Amino acid sequence: MNFTSQSKLLLSAGVIASLSAVWHLLCIWGGPSWFAFARAPQQIIESAQQGTLLAPVGTIVVAGLMFSCAVFSLSGVGLIRKIPFTKSALITIAVLCTLRGLIAIPTFYSDAAFDIWQIIASSVWLYVGICFFLGSAEYHRLDKSST
Numbered sequence: 130m131n132f133t134s135q136s137k138l139l140l141s142a143g144v145i146a147s148l149s150a151v152w153h154l155l156c157i158w159g160g161p162s163w164f165a166f167a168r169a170p171q172q173i174i175e176s177a178q179q180g181t182l183l184a185p186v187g188t189i190v191v192a193g194l195m196f197s198c199a200v201f202s203l204s205g206v207g208l209i210r211k212i213p214f215t216k217s218a219l220i221t222i223a224v225l226c227t228l229r230g231l232i233a234i235p236t237f238y239s240d241a242a243f244d245i246w247q248i249i250a251s252s253v254w255l256y257v258g259i260c261f262f263l264g265s266a267e268y269h270r271l272d273k274s275s276t
Contacts, residue, residue: 136206154188198222229254
């Protein structure tokens with residue numbers, strides 16, 4: 130199979146989404162310290178400490194959404210069959226990931242402590258968002274030419 134540059138970028142975004150989903154699921158196994166390291170919200174960390182269902186269920190939902198992103202990227206590059214709503218999903222994922230990536234911008238303008246983890250995470254999600262935008266454009270172009 131021959132991939133365009135945009136398809137390779139979309140595939141890389143899907144791989145990152147999959148790895149992120151696995152990382153989130155590993156936090157359930159790792160416990161409260163892993164949630165804290167991953168900068169989970171305080172109520173999730175407390176849930177993990179208390180053994181309530183909020184932390185594992187919330188984490189599974191987030192991981193499921195990330196795995197869904199990966200599935201749409203695989204469908205977008207043609208590694209799996211075309212699934213419904215791929216066009217709109219790729220754009221929606223691109224917008225959400227790009228917005229997540231832009232969260233770190235206020236860090237550069239505030240007096241708050243510099244959080245390198247936030248900068249790295251935001252940079253990764255900005256990259257993923259851009260990859261989904263480029264892959265989506267390629268998918269739209271190819272989809273229009275096949276109809």
